[in-house]
Amino acid sequence: MIEKIKREWLTAPGANIMAGIVVALALIPEAIAFSIIAGVDPMVGLYASFLIAVIISIVGGRPAMISGATGAIALLVVPLVSEHGVEYLLAATILMGIIQIIFGVLKVGKLMKFIPNSVMIGFVNALAIMIFMAQVEHIFGISIDTYVYVIVTLLIVYGIPRFLKKIPAPLIALVVLTGVYIIFGSNVGTVGDLGNIERSLPSFFIPDVPFNMETLQIILPYSLSMAVVGLVESLLTAKIVDNATDTYSSKNRESRGQGIANLVTGFFGGMGGCAMIGQSVINVKSGATTRLSSLTAGVVLMFLIIVLGNWVVQIPMPILAGIMVMVSIGTFDWGSFRYMAKAPRTDAFVMLITVIIVLFTHNLAIGVIVGVLFSAIFFATKISKVDVHFEALEDRNVLRFEGQIFFASIDTMIDQIVFKRYGKAIQLDFSQAHLWDDSAVDAIDTIVRKFEEKGNTVYVSQLNADSRKIVKELSQLNEQYLT
Amino acid sequence: MYKAILLAADGSDNSFRAAEETLNFITEETEVTILNVINAEDSKDDVLHSGPAGSIMDKRKEKLSKIIDLYETNHIPYQVHFEHGTPNETVVNFANNGLYQAVVLGTRGLNGLQEMVLGSVSHKVAKRAEIPVMIVK
Numbered sequence: 049m050i051e052k053i054k055r056e057w058l059t060a061p062g063a064n065i066m067a068g069i070v071v072a073l074a075l076i077p078e079a080i081a082f083s084i085i086a087g088v089d090p091m092v093g094l095y096a097s098f099l100i101a102v103i104i105s106i107v108g109g110r111p112a113m114i115s116g117a118t119g120a121i122a123l124l125v126v127p128l129v130s131e132h133g134v135e136y137l138l139a140a141t142i143l144m145g146i147i148q149i150i151f152g153v154l155k156v157g158k159l160m161k162f163i164p165n166s167v168m169i170g171f172v173n174a175l176a177i178m179i180f181m182a183q184v185e186h187i188f189g190i191s192i193d194t195y196v197y198v199i200v201t202l203l204i205v206y207g208i209p210r211f212l213k214k215i216p217a218p219l220i221a222l223v224v225l226t227g228v229y230i231i232f233g234s235n236v237g238t239v240g241d242l243g244n245i246e247r248s249l250p251s252f253f254i255p256d257v258p259f260n261m262e263t264l265q266i267i268l269p270y271s272l273s274m275a276v277v278g279l280v281e282s283l284l285t286a287k288i289v290d291n292a293t294d295t296y297s298s299k300n301r302e303s304r305g306q307g308i309a310n311l312v313t314g315f316f317g318g319m320g321g322c323a324m325i326g327q328s329v330i331n332v333k334s335g336a337t338t339r340l341s342s343l344t345a346g347v348v349l350m351f352l353i354i355v356l357g358n359w360v361v362q363i364p365m366p367i368l369a370g371i372m373v374m375v376s377i378g379t380f381d382w383g384s385f386r387y388m389a390k391a392p393r394t395d396a397f398v399m400l401i402t403v404i405i406v407l408f409t410h411n412l413a414i415g416v417i418v419g420v421l422f423s424a425i426f427f428a429t430k431i432s433k434v435d436v437h438f439e440a441l442e443d444r445n446v447l448r449f450e451g452q453i454f455f456a457s458i459d460t461m462i463d464q465i466v467f468k469r470y471g472k473a474i475q476l477d478f479s480q481a482h483l484w485d486d487s488a489v490d491a492i493d494t495i496v497r498k499f500e501e502k503g504n505t506v507y508v509s510q511l512n513a514d515s516r517k518i519v520k521e522l523s524q525l526n527e528q529y530l531t
Numbered sequence: 532m533y534k535a536i537l538l539a540a541d542g543s544d545n546s547f548r549a550a551e552e553t554l555n556f557i558t559e560e561t562e563v564t565i566l567n568v569i570n571a572e573d574s575k576d577d578v579l580h581s582g583p584a585g586s587i588m589d590k591r592k593e594k595l596s597k598i599i600d601l602y603e604t605n606h607i608p609y610q611v612h613f614e615h616g617t618p619n620e621t622v623v624n625f626a627n628n629g630l631y632q633a634v635v636l637g638t639r640g641l642n643g644l645q646e647m648v649l650g651s652v653s654h655k656v657a658k659r660a661e662i663p664v665m666i667v668k
Contacts, residue, residue, distance in 0.1 A: 168579055169580075172579070213617075325575060
């Protein structure tokens, strides 16, 4: 235990602190931009990124993963904030945390394996498209200066990494262009136009909402969506970090940790958040392996805001919009186009339907749920093919069943059987089939009864052990039918 | 003849052609080191587009299976290395700090878009490696 704690915190502390600093620098523009997407003061996102990063470093399940305020959660809460205000967002964040803790205790992390790749690809693509669309109002139709800032930002974030990798390019864009703005001035909006920066640490307070059923009715749907989306993105990110570092991590501990982090964050004036794919990749690439990197990222972020708060309000909005365009391009799965061409039709459909549902509902949670439902239906359809082969032998007729027999497959199975008087005994051969549920057993009973009604002798043969067991328990057929 | 060469391979068709090309100038005395660099940025792709079963390591080995088969059938001694890092830096490090006499790699890898943004691995290796570099088209 002590060994594990030491390893998860103290391995290569220098490299991990450096990586944490790099991530802190990359987090600042994102935390501010996500606050603006959600429609709240930048501090709400900055506090969230600070608190979540620090808390998750202690209670999370995946060392070296970065969590904070995210686009996925920010996009979800837009209507809640615009209709009811930030206090309801904080209350919803607390409830989100409680739901995630319950999910963690119930080991919902295991359910992640039921989310197929097609839904996951749809999830990241929908997220990317929505982050991009949220920038349109900050880019188009404002001023010529705005276009210039966006274009220069994009040139910097894509050009600089060719020569200089150590410092995150978005930060260079932010510092250089904000400097240009402060010195020369331009006709652009700034962060200060959209909210305030407080140069103080977050403090504990209870969100100012009435404690009644009405409030619960308002926040519960949001909290549920936030909890689901937060876990989906966090567990996807955990898998990516597992892959990038060749290590495994506890998904249930991560679910619980995310819950604790959001619960606490809500009480300290921060919006809900989750793990971040892009930032975690930056962290790992910068050499992070331990929890110390996540802790450093949070602490350095807060330190910089307290020191530099006066400049942060002067950041021109188009710089953040440009950085968000980069984030959305990085989030999009560019392998999707090949996937659309090569993957099975049903998988491509599930991916598309996930994206479309999200773009219509503005809710990633609904997209994931609909996507999973569709893929479950396709899967059930695919395996619900039962073939029945008829063979007339000298002494008997054989009906050989092939496939998985369960509630979804019994109709197609029975449709293939011609019920008439055959003259010879009928053997139902289940050597190539598996009976899964009581519907399957009912169907066998029905087949036997219908044949008998036509005056045939019927017996059931070659059931495998599992199938024989449920037939014994559930069937009305007695032993004389079974061989 | 070379005693030891380094083959940087990402599993793409180009890297397989590079492996085939090495057969023209190596013998059964030559040891080939197959280096596959695992880039954190590729992990998202790996996870989103991974097949249903099998461990991560199995999938990585599978990507190189064509190359491994090639050396197996030609009785060339080889070893496989998986390294985490940025592809061009890692290959250059290996090339300059090992006892290799040449480094061989394909002209472009799997990721066209990233290459447009970051420049190609082969170009950077050719510039920075201190041993002969062979880039196979």
